[in-house]
Structures are given as structure tokens and as C-alpha cells.
Amino acid sequence: TSSNVVNIVEVGPRDGLQNEKGSIVPVDLKVQLIDRLVKAGVTNVEAGSFVSPKWVPQMSGTAEVLKKKTHVPNVHYACLVPNQRGLDDLLTLLSSSQHQQPPLTDEISIFTAATDAFTRANLNCNISESLARLAPVARKALDNNIRVRGYVSVVIACPYTGKVDYKKVREVSKALIDMGCYEVSLGDTVGQGTPFDISEMIAEVTKDVPVSNLAGHFHDTFGTAVANVMAALDSGIRTIDSSVGGLGGCPYSPGATGNVATEDILYALQNSPYTVGGTANGTIDLSQMVDIGWWISEKLGRESVSRVGRAIRAR
Numbered sequence: 001t002s003s004n005v006v007n008i009v010e011v012g013p014r015d016g017l018q019n020e021k022g023s024i025v026p027v028d029l030k031v032q033l034i035d036r037l038v039k040a041g042v043t044n045v046e047a048g049s050f051v052s053p054k055w056v057p058q059m060s061g062t063a064e065v066l067k068k069k070t071h072v073p074n075v076h077y078a079c080l081v082p083n084q085r086g087l088d089d090l091l092t093l094l095s096s097s098q099h100q101q102p103p104l105t106d107e108i109s110i111f112t113a114a115t116d117a118f119t120r121a122n123l124n125c126n127i128s129e130s131l132a133r134l135a136p137v138a139r140k141a142l143d144n145n146i147r148v149r150g151y152v153s154v155v156i157a158c159p160y161t162g163k164v165d166y167k168k169v170r171e172v173s174k175a176l177i178d179m180g181c182y183e184v185s186l187g188d189t190v191g192q193g194t195p196f197d198i199s200e201m202i203a204e205v206t207k208d209v210p211v212s213n214l215a216g217h218f219h220d221t222f223g224t225a226v227a228n229v230m231a232a233l234d235s236g237i238r239t240i241d242s243s244v245g246g247l248g249g250c251p252y253s254p255g256a257t258g259n260v261a262t263e264d265i266l267y268a269l270q271n272s273p274y275t276v277g278g279t280a281n282g283t284i285d286l287s288q289m290v291d292i293g294w295w296i297s298e299k300l301g302r303e304s305v306s307r308v309g310r311a312i313r314a315r
């Protein structure tokens with residue numbers, strides 16, 4: 001029987017902010033966001049990306065963000081890495097701050113997709129080239145005591161080629177596990193999936209990958225993300241990626257909206273058999289998350305798009 005603890009990976013500072021148009025979100029604001037999330041009980045937070053600043057300008061300050069944040073023990077501040085260059089930049093930063101205990105980060109996320117067209121848009125290569133490129137990155141990270149998480153994008157539908165073959169999702173997920181990823185996060189990048197689609201896709205992937213090594217990553221474009229989280233939990237998944245205030249979108253998925261809001265998951269799982277939080281007695285505080293969702297959204301010049309955040313604020 002599976003555990004009833006649901007782990008949240010808070011991706012707002014990365015998946016949320018990477019898509020901001022206009023001026024670059026200041027490092028200090030990113031740092032405040034990360035520190036507030038951790039204070040509210042988050043134990044896994046994506047802090048940024050070591051990607052090309054030409055491709056994703058918003059993530060260019062990630063090294064500064066890592067240095068300036070509070071370094072809380074037992075919190076994983078994962079960073080996305082697309083290639084060897086990204087990992088080498090991170091390792092240089094870590095060796096120049098060796099005195100820092102705990103280290104600035106102990107986790108990277110590598111990413112690819114279930115279609116060649118999306119992989120080309122996101123990484124400028126096809127799936128098999130991306131896997132060949134990522135395998136030595138994963139090995140080197142593991143050799144440096146950095147754990148590796150994998151992402152598969154467009155697990156349901158691709159903005160360029162439409163409906164996705166779940167067998168391909170299974171094959172790519174397996175390849176990421178085989179190169180040493182402790183977990184693979186299944187991304188409905190377009191946010192088009194329904195609960196039924198999610199269950200069917202997970203049933204296919206779990207033919208090759210244990211469900212305990214999978215996470216769900218659902219964008220909310222069609223308003224099905226909370227329902228998709230429930231479908232993923234029913235299928236045995238216990239790690240969910242979400243974004244405070246429902247921040248975000250994907251720069252290479254036109255029209256896609258943000259991730260499922262963390263507040264909305266916390267609310268939906270109240271009075272359920274599930275406890276939310278990665279630690280033994282740790283939980284994530286709903287009212288603090290609502291406040292953070294509004295605070296960061298207003299800093300970005302808009303309102304929170306979390307349904308729960310809006311409902312609570314309206315009372």
C-alpha cells in the first residue's frame with residue numbers, strides 16, 4: 001500500500017517566473033519568494049535554471065539567487081540544467097562556496113520531452129540527441145553528490161504535433177531512470193489533459209517505471225489540473241509539482257497557462273486521507289501560501305490566479 005504523504009515540489013520561482021514577459025524579475029524578489037515558500041513549509045523548491053540566457057532571460061540570475069537565499073538544511077533547491085555547460089557552471093559555483101554548509105543546492109533537474117518537435121523547440125535537438133547529451137550530465141552530477149530529477153514534457157499533447165503516444169512517454173521516462181534520475185516528473189506542458197488521459201498515460205508509463213519514481217506536473221490551461229492531481233494520486237503518484245499563485249506558463253508552449261496552484265492542492269486535500277508535506281510532521285501552511293501567491297502576483301503587476309487564493313481573499 002502506498003504512503004498517504006503527498007510531496008509538493010514548488011516550481012513557482014522557476015516554471016512560474018521563467019515565462020514573465022518584460023523586465024527581468026530582480027534577484028532579491030526571487031530570493032524573498034524562495035525564502036517565504038520555505039518558511040511556509042515547502043521542502044522542495046525549484047530555485048532557477050542554468051540555461052542559455054538567450055533562450056530564457058528570466059533565469060539568468062540563478063547563481064546569485066542560490067548564493068543569496070537562506071540555506072535551510074533538508075530543503076532541496078533544485079536547478080534546471082539543459083547540458084554540460086549548465087552543470088559545469090553550477091559545479092563552479094558550488095566549489096567557490098565550499099565553506100557553505102549545507103551546500104547551496106544538492107539537486108539538478110534535467111529535461112527532455114515525448115516528441116521530437118517539442119524537444120527541438122526547447123533544447124534545439126531531437127529526443128535521442130537530448131538523451132545522449134543528458135546521460136553524461138547525470139553521471140557527473142551523481143559523481144558530485146548531486147541528485148538528479150528528470151522531466152518529460154508534453155506527456156499528453158504537443159503544441160506542434162498534437163496527441164502524444166504514451167509509449168513514447170514510457171520509453172523516455174525509462175531512459176531518464178536508467179541514467180540515474182531518482183524521479184521522473186511527467187509534464188502536461190500544454191495543460192490539455194483530462195483525468196482520464198492522465199490515468200491512461202500513467203498506466204502505460206508504470207509498465208516500465210515504478211510509480212514511486214514518478215511525479216505529476218500539470219499546467220492548468222483547460223482548468224483540469226486539480227482533477228488531474230487527484231487522478232495521479234489515484235494512480236499511486238505521491239509527488240506533485242505546483243506553483244504558488246498558479247504562476248507561469250511555458251515559453252515554448254504558446255497559450256499554455258501556469259502550473260496547478262499550490263494553494264488549490266492544499267485546499268483540495270484538506271479532510272482527506274492525505275497529508276501534504278515532505279517531512280515527518282511538516283505540512284505546508286495554506287494561509288501563508290495564499291498570502292505569498294497574492295504578494296508575488298501583485299509584485300508582478302497582476303492578481304493571483306489561484307482559485308482558492310481568490311476565494312479566501314474575497315471573504
Ligand code: HMG
Binds near residue numbers: 015056085087219
Ligand atoms: P543552442 O543554441 O543549440 O546551444 O541551445 P549552443 O550550444 O549553440 O549555445 C548557444 C549560446 O548559449 C552560446 O553562447 C553558449 O555559450 C550559450 P554564445 O556563444 O552564442 O554567446 N549556452 C549557455 N549559456 C548559459 N548556460 C548554459 C548554456 N548552454 C549554452 N547552460 C540550449 C541549446 C540547451 C543551451 C538551449 O536550448 C537552452 O538553454 N534551452 C533551455 C530552455 C528552457 O530552459 N526551457 C524552459 C524549461 S523546460 C520547461 O519549462 C518544461 C517543464 O516545466 C515541464 C513541463 O511543463 O513540461 C520542466
Ligand code: MG
Binds near residue numbers: 015187189249250
Ligand atoms: Mg512546466
